[in-house]
Amino acid sequence: MKHPAVRWGVCFVLLFLAVLALLAAAVAAGSVGLTLPQVSRALLAPGQNPLAEGIVRTIRMPRALSALLLGGCLAVSGYLLQTYFSNPIAGPFVLGISSGAKLAVAMAMIFVLGRGRTLSSLGMIGAAFAGALAATGFILLLSLRIRRMSQLIVGGVMVGYICSAITDFAVTFAEDSNIVNLHNWSLGSFSGTSWGSVRVMALVTLLGLAACLALAKPMNAYRLGESAAQSLGVNVRLFRTALILVSSLLSACVTAFAGPISFVGIAVPQLMRALFGTGQPLVLLPACFLGGSAACLGCDLIARTLFAPTELSVSSVTAVFGAPIVLWMMLRRSAAEG
């Protein structure tokens, strides 16, 4: 297509339709066979079939919406970091977010549950969120002292290593049950999402997306380079802080509610760049959100239906689909440079 706007328009329509189709499939499909009329009645005319309503409204819908929202957050977070670091394999967890969350969850399991006390899911989510934000805070402090982008990535990787080392240390003295459950948590899952959690995710997503759209213009300037951005009036330091904060908030939200989910944050931005043929933030931000939503909806549907009642880890499915994409991207980049 000669005019990029036409191409973008078509791609957005296709993406939107894909998300709607996958959302519909996620609500319609499951281990219990429900007909489409049953699903429709459960959604639109409650009171006729309590079983179908329970399945559709309490189990499938919140789960599907969480995959939609969190998948979008992951992809947007990955896009922000890839743009900022000019590194195509920078992902939402490169700054140690998931390691910080895992450390906090491990501490909660060992020191709260290990003492015979109980922890609600809100407590677990809160612990993961706190851990993720603590890692974020540390990275922000580093970013005030470190000027070079590559060094900041190294700093993020080191934060991840430190958190993982402390987690391993704590786990050494933990009960086998804590080790097993921490492993289960770190596989990532959208299972068991409640409507209350969906509301919080939606709020964080809305705020995060609004912040991203506000950063779109400086991001566009930053694509030309730091000096060019400065000359265009961008406060680079403030921009860097805001971008890291927004990206970390989005990925912290994902980690807190669903655990670490791999590859979506790395692979989807690459796909959207190739699909839309542009790097403009105002195009790619909504595109990445829709792409991430579609990816997580599709992968979660596969994870919970392929071997039902056994549920695969969603990270395994995203890795199976995402890793070849990352490889393809690396080979393509290598071919272009060669």
Add this chain to the structure above:
Amino acid sequence: MRAAKSIALGAACALMLTGCAAQGAQETAAQGAPGPNWASLAPTGELVPEYADEFSATQYEGGYTFLQIGEAQYVLCPRGEQTPTGLPQGAAVIETPIENAYLTATSAMDYFISLDSLNALAFSGTNADGWYLPEARQALQTGAIAYAGKYSAPDYEMLLQGGCGVSIQSTMILHSPDVKEQLERLGIPVLVERSSYESDPLARMEWIKVYGLLLDKLPQAEAIFAQKVAELQPVLQQPAAGGTAAFFYITSAGAVNVRRPNDYIARMIGMAGGEYLAPDDGAETARSTETIQMEQFYETAHDADYLIYNSTIDGEVRTVQELLQKSTVLADFAAVKAGRVYCTSKNFFQEPMSMADFLLDVHTMLTDPDFTAGKYLYKLS
């Protein structure tokens, strides 16, 4: 682009509103005639365990039972009776006798088998291959009990469709609070059983009374328990046979996992007339096992009269050679040199009602030099 922004914001708002509406429908209060006021019910009996610490129960008029397990509270409501009002805060209501239960606590299966109540179970958190109890394995294979996903990732739709009446979980579920909360949101009460927290082996057997309450078979449960205790009396009343024993397995990292002195295995060896050997650092802990370095285990157990290998984690060993492949250091142990090395059978930990039989096996091991195989212990060749 402005349009794109508007669409995105509008979609997000629509999603939130849909969520609110859907949840509003879900939150419509359950209808039903009010039952008796809990405070007005008079207690009719008390179930005071003889050995167990983790449960107690009080029976009330109308057939209601208040069951306390650890800090959790349950009100057992006879099927067909109205749920009482004014229940204690946080108490979960379970209709009895239970039906279509989802069992993820593997050690609890034995109680159902002992009470001839497998038909109360419809779902399992362990598939057929994971069961060593032949009755359980067969039920999974024939489909009488369906595999509904493991405790941390149950198939909620299957449970809902199958009319699951209660989920019987181990304390592992406390590490996945979102799963417990989701089950409760779906109207499936969750009972977290704590039989594995009993350090007295007789207490573990006594938990059959809890399942007797759940299945409306308390008299049968009490009779079975009394019989098991009676079988042990001849052994318990004998003077100590003597003999030291270590109970362990070798981890994949080459360390040694042993039971702590307060653990029920250690106490069973003591009750059988032997002396359990384990490094005791004197630390007060609720943990029942400990992983130690080989040299520490060597110091503690190289003179032990008997070695018992725990087959649960990495499988049974049949010969001393197989054992030495796990660690050649064991060749120096007195028990290995004397040919007094035994192994537990894999089904042992799934059969809490077997405590008496295991204790008898240990007693025979300590007293009969020709002992080669019992119900749960066999000698390595």
